[in-house]
Amino acid sequence: MSVSVIRLRRSLAASLGVLVIALLAFSCGPGAEYPSRPVELIVPFGPGGAADVAARQIAELASEELGESIQVRNVTGGGGAVAYNEVVNAPNDGYTAIWSSAALNTLAAAGNIDFNYEAFEHVAIVSTETVTLAVAADSEWENLEDFIADARNRTPTVGNSGMGSTTHLTAVALAEEAGVEFEHVPFGDGLAIASVMGGEIDASVQHPAEIMSQYEAGDIRILAITSPERIETFEDVPTAQEQGVDVVLEQWRGISLPEGTDEEVIQRLEDAFTQAAETDEWAEFTRNTGADVRIMGSEEATEFIADMQQQIDEIAAAAEEN
Structure with a gap:
């Protein structure tokens, strides 16, 4: 066997080895086996309230779509500030989420948290409520x-x-x-x-x-x-x-993750929660509580929340003047 053939085989073997390693790295990326354990959904308000009941309903439905349990935990205090502070500092591995709402906008506008909606990856919005x-x-x-x-x-x-x-x-x-x-x-x-x-x-x-x-x-x-x-x-x-009073303002409810969460993980949760929000069970629940099914994926939800932040900031400024 010639030296050139041996070198060619070695070169091909080395290239194949690099390819295999690359494929393994890709398949073992952050979203490859997600979720491999229960996901925690933190609710910023106490048990039994409107936010808590809605969170438990959507978590149960989304668990079926996700193929893994989504466990609700209530973290109260500061009108939601304690919960948002906990989640914004949690690992961005997709296993700690928050049942977010317009409280995030109002807390930021009031200066009760030192961050705003940009500190989170917004997975989806699944309902809105009139006031x-x-x-x-x-x-x-x-x-x-x-x-x-x-x-x-x-x-x-x-x-x-x-x-x-x-x-x-x-x-x-x-x-x-x-x-x-x-x-x-x-x-x-x-x-x-x-x-x-x-x-x-x-x-x-x-x-x-x-x-x-x-x-x-x-x-x-x-x-x-x-x-x-x-x-x-x-x-x-x-x-x-x-x-004759030109005011449009709605409460929104959705799911958010710490900033920097892997896009594959976000997509996996977006699919689970938006599919859950399309079920008859969620439609019936929202109807019975006076809410509306409103489904937005990550991109649309983020834009909606950003627009609301601007609106809330303007209203909060007017409140300070009065």
């Missing part, structure tokens, strides 16, 4: 126009879930756009509506899940919602825009 302005069923106000007209003569008291929250900033936006003033009264989630029915405050701005039972019982009247159009749950309730 409602509600009064007692026996009140004098039949619609938003009545309420605004009264607010031109006095300052009504309007409850919210907490200063700086989505509900508070929605009330700020309504007053700002209408050219009136509200006295903003912070409560915990769902607590303000009891004060409305008791006559302690005039109105409350809340998410649908927090007022659904009172609405169905006929104890409250919803004057307006802040979706871009009417929703099935409150089909007879006009939007703020319909009534």
Whole structure:
């Protein structure tokens, strides 16, 4: 056998070895065997609340699509700040996610966290919720126009879930756009509506899940919602825009990961959660809680959240001026 043939064989063997190593490296990349253990989904609020119940529902459905358990853990404190701080500092291996929402936008706008939406990889958005302005069923106000007209003569008291929250900033936006003033009264989630029915405050701005039972019982009247159009749950309730107050603001809920998570991992979770959001079970759940199925993949979700950050920043600045 000639020396040249031997050299050629050695060269081919070496090239094949390099190719095999490259293929092995590719197949063993970050997303190759993901997930190989349960994924933890952190909920920034306490057990039993609207955010927690929704997270557990979508986690169960997405687990079936993912082929691995998604385990929910509640991390409370600071209006969600504690949870977001934990996740932003977690390993970016795809095993720690957060059930994110517009709280991320409002926390950043208020300076309660020292980062914003850009510190995360946003996997998907799976639902949105309108925000409602509600009064007692026996009140004098039949619609938003009545309420605004009264607010031109006095300052009504309007409850919210907490200063700086989505509900508070929605009330700020309504007053700002209408050219009136509200006295903003912070409560915990769902607590303000009891004060409305008791006559302690005039109105409350809340998410649908927090007022659904009172609405169905006929104890409250919803004057307006802040979706871009009417929703099935409150089909007879006009939007703020319909009534001459140009405010569109919705709560969003989705899944986010620490910045720098591998794209294959993001895609794997995006597929699992968006497929889960397409199920009849998720559609029924959202309908029963007053939410809407709204499915966005990673790219669209990131753009949506960025736009909302700009909107929330502007409203928060107006709130500081008042």
